[in-house]
Amino acid sequence: MKVQTSENKIALIDTHCHLEMDEFNKDRDAVIRRARDAGLEALITIGSDLAGNTGGLELSGKYDFVYSTVGFHPHDAKDFTDEIFTQIKEWANECRLFGNPPVPPLEKGGERGGKVVAIGEIGLDYHYDHSPREVQQEVFRRQLEYAKEVDLPVIIHSREATKDTLYIIKESGVKKGVFHCFSGDMDMAKTAIGMGFHISIAGPVTFKNAQRLREIAKVIPDEYLLIETDAPFLTPEPFRGRRNEPAYIVHTAASIAGVRGVAAEDIARITTLNAKRLFGIGRIPPEGEIAYKIRDTLYLNITNRCTNRCGFCIRFHSDYVKGHNLRLSHEPAEEELKQVIGDPSRHKEIVFCGYGEPLLRFDLVKNLAAWIKQSGGRVRINTNGHGNLINSRNIVPELQGLVDSISISLDAQDEETYDRICRPAYKNAYHGVMEFISESKKYIPNVQVTVVNLEGVDVERCKKTAEEMGVRFRVRKLDVVG
Ligand code: SF4
DSSP states (O other), rough: OOOTTTOOOOOEEEEEEOTTTTTTTTTTHHHHHHHHHTTEEEEEEOOOOOHHHHHHHHHHHTTTTEEEEEEEOOOGGGGOOOOOOOHHHHHHHHHHHHSSSSOOEEEEEEEEOOOOEEEEEEETTTTTTSSOHHHHHHHHHHHHHHHHHTTOOEEEEESOOHHHHHHHHHHHHHOEEEEEEEOHHHHHHHHHHHHOEEEOGGGGGGGGGGGHHHHHHHHHHHGGGOOOOOTSSSOTTTTTOOOOOGGHHHHHHHHHHHHTOOOOHHHHHHHHHHHHHHHTTTTOOOSSOOOOEETTEEEOOSSSSSSOOOOOGGTOOOOTTTEOOOOSOOOOHHHHHHHHHHHHGGSSEEEEEEBBBBBHHHHHHHHHHHHHHHHOOEEEEEEEEEEHHTSSSOOGGGGTTOOSEEEEEEOOOOHHHHHHHOOOTTTTTHHHHHHHHHHHHHOOOOEEEEEEEHHHHHHHHHHHHHHHOOOEEEETTTTOOO
């Protein structure tokens, strides 16, 4: 069996570029080669008018890692005819049939199979008003209706038309797509995400005066974030002023990583997974990872079992954290973990933390922690604090010298709130957690307790409890993991 780890190489996907445009006539093949050399895993070239659609289709036919979309841009809505619409449908349909023989469902790691991966770009542009607004709306509605019929995602262009764009999408019932080169405000981003849409960030996030966009790029939930160049337009710094090309996407990724406090590699993994799932391209590893990297820390995912059933727990609604699949097919053995860790000293820290409670496998944690420490590594455990309840004894003294820090979920100010939020398997679990914290303070150098800022949680009382126990305190944001 192949072991899944975060060491498997992850590359970026440029989800929106216009490779067929005249700006690339002189060096199109070289541009595409440079994108490949820069490590891009796929490019999606976007159709916007008749010539753009045919040009994109030619390119996706020629290059295995180039995909295309078909659709009519609001600028050109005045030229949209029934014949053109029929043609768009034929292109989309032909390319969808490409996937014969049938491929497995996306969740199982398969591809949709076709090279036309979306309808777009479509939408409304009230800034330039190149087409009458009512015509833009009509053309937008028709293409949305078709996308829904054939179950393809849509690429949305919206400029100074927020209210109408959101209204028409809602009315259409389309629930998957992306707001490309997002330039709206926070409210628009939240509404779009609430409707199931992704938000794609482009080069302007690197501009000095783009503070508002950076604020948005900072808070988009991982599972709704995409990245694009919109090449040949919107060139990121440090190349602003030149023609844009897909290889420059690494600068946009670095900028987004900076504002979100993660590594560029994390942004690549997150956005690539999202692009694959939305557009049905590439393979998604079907097995969960037993070790995964975020920033320069290595996390060990040793079990998916837990003695709590917290209402906010991400494992109840997603298999993924920062683009890593954490849904295990088996609980890894000690040797398997050693193999994927390699040299423990090359990681800033090694953390027992996955989709479950690590102290359910206490013997393995102890053995592995001892090996990591002997090999020059640093160890942290993220736990729900049920270790003593699970093992029916005080296990904390056994961790002395093996663990550098421990983070314990306190989660509530009293037993009643704890039972409501965490739904523990044990009676008096809250009391057990408090005892575990106080024992940890005696034997482990760095102890931190955390709460999630949920309704009903008295953060100030929890903070006071932590201070009285002499341990550090941290408030975790709901739905922000890793
Ligand atoms: S303790 Fe952690 S892993 Fe267990 S249910 Fe709660 S959030 Fe999920």
